[in-house]
Amino acid sequence: MEIAKSIEIMKSLADISRLRVLNALMDKPRYVEELAHRLNLAPSTVSFHLKKLETAGLVTQSKEQYYIIYKLNDELFDLTLRELADSDDIEKYMQEERIEKYRLKVLKTFFKKNKLVQLPVQRKKKMIVLDEFTKKFRAGKNYTEDNVNETIKQSYGDYCTIRRLLIEEGIMKRDKQVYWLNVKLNGGVK
Numbered sequence: 001m002e003i004a005k006s007i008e009i010m011k012s013l014a015d016i017s018r019l020r021v022l023n024a025l026m027d028k029p030r031y032v033e034e035l036a037h038r039l040n041l042a043p044s045t046v047s048f049h050l051k052k053l054e055t056a057g058l059v060t061q062s063k064e065q066y067y068i069i070y071k072l073n074d075e076l077f078d079l080t081l082r083e084l085a086d087s088d089d090i091e092k093y094m095q096e097e098r099i100e101k102y103r104l105k106v107l108k109t110f111f112k113k114n115k116l117v118q119l120p121v122q123r124k125k126k127m128i129v130l131d132e133f134t135k136k137f138r139a140g141k142n143y144t145e146d147n148v149n150e151t152i153k154q155s156y157g158d159y160c161t162i163r164r165l166l167i168e169e170g171i172m173k174r175d176k177q178v179y180w181l182n183v184k185l186n187g188g189v190k
Contacts, residue, residue: 003093005057006084009076012056017041018049022072025059029071103128116156127169133162134171137181145177 012018020039024030032050036043050070053059058077059070106128110120120126136151137143143151145163152159163179166172173182 003090008056009058009084012052012058015049015052017045018053021046021049021053022058025070025072029069031067031069035070107132111155114155116162119156119158119161126165130162130165130169130171133166134181137172139181139183141180143179145179148172148179 013022017039021035024035024038030038032043032046035041035050036046039046050059050061054061054070058073060073061068061070063069106120106125110116110118110125110129111132116129116132120129133152133155136155137148148163149159152162156162163172167174167179170182172179
């Protein structure tokens, strides 16, 4: 099982109200009002917890006449704790999480209200900033130089520098005054 899915399941189980909901569903499938009455909780509270459990894949829903009936996902409940905790991609997941936290920290430092306030000097940080500009363009679409300038200008006044860096880093390609994203970069554009 993917580590992200395992974590989501474990997080959803780390709540007493959700455990109570699951326990009530072990007897038989039930609808929200029935669970609310049985657990002495507000229907909105039960709905909230059911949504979390459903997102984690622990419960499923089906419509019967006027009611939405919730039941346990037996396939997940048949997993052992060993199967849930065993994952080959834990290190990969942790590395991706660290990279994402770093990326968000860089963006928070250099962008204010979706505007780039300063171009980072360090290449690693600069590449994160350039990646944000890349998201403003679509793969497979050609852009005029004016289009590129206007798109960049929405987030940073020195559009010439950003445009030049996008070309120098191979993120965008240019032929005369026609620009496009380099889809061969790292197996494709993000």
